[in-house]
Amino acid sequence: MLFSTTTPEAKRTALRQMLTGPRIARFPGAYTPLSTKLIAEQGFDGVYISGAVLANELGFPDIGLTALPEVAARAGQIARVTDLPALVDADTGFGEPMNVARTVQELENAGLAGCHIEDQFNPKRCGHLDGKSVVDLATATKRIRAATEARRDPNFLIMARTDIRGVEDLTAATDRAKALVDAGADAIFPEAMADLSEFAAMRAAVDVPILANMTEFGKSQLFTAAQLEEVGVNMVIYPVTLMRSALGAMERVLATIAADGTQQAAVPEMLTRARLYELVDYNGYNQFDAGVFDFEVPGLHH
């Protein structure tokens, strides 16, 4: 059935373990709770919950308009349907360090395996756009310290994201990453790295896992998982890929209906009813139901 059979604690341990190995962990962005099932079926290591997808789906640009309860609720809906660890985008932590502390606890309660907290000013921007600005180092480290002090499960992963590379040079990025690790970050998300050599430089600068963001139409080229693994990247996300693909398909089918007066030509591209029922596990629920109701009450035998 469509629920996680493992505890959040076990998923956090699994995430920690996969980040220590030589193999790169691949985390596609879950578009919705149900699409998480597709990710798991293809053998991916975990799921990512993108702030951009969450905001865009609500009809907002990704500029910090979503609030913690919305993000925790959606991330929790996604985490609950999968045994894979889920990493969520916590933007700037939704406020001051005390807000960051609450954020971490709400995300722990929602069953997440970890989150990333970035050093952008509010209002934040997409990491691959120009015109970003970052807070000073003291403010950035306070966010990370607040996050690590607030967690109750020591395995809940606190990843520090730095957006400084889009504003300053590579040395500024590696310096900041080192300082964020010193402040207690368990992992580093260096945003908007220009090329593979920059990932390699980041790898050399810190001794914690690092993440590569393979978002389309951004500042980084779309490197393969093998290329990233080669330079020592531990985890790769495809944050907006499923949403872009789904919206592209929606646009095409709507154009077909508008042009043809029927969706007939687009039906072969659609997920069939049978496949959909398989994804939501109608069978599993039926069997569960039958098991619950198929019993005999002692003393009621004829």
Ligand SMILES: C[C@](O)(C(=O)O)[C@H](CC(=O)O)C(=O)O
């Ligand atoms: C990773 C990211 O933070 C996200 O919210 O998914 C975005 C992705 C994007 O806008 O393409 C980012 O800032 O890179």
Ligand SMILES: [Mg+2]
């Ligand atoms: Mg984001």
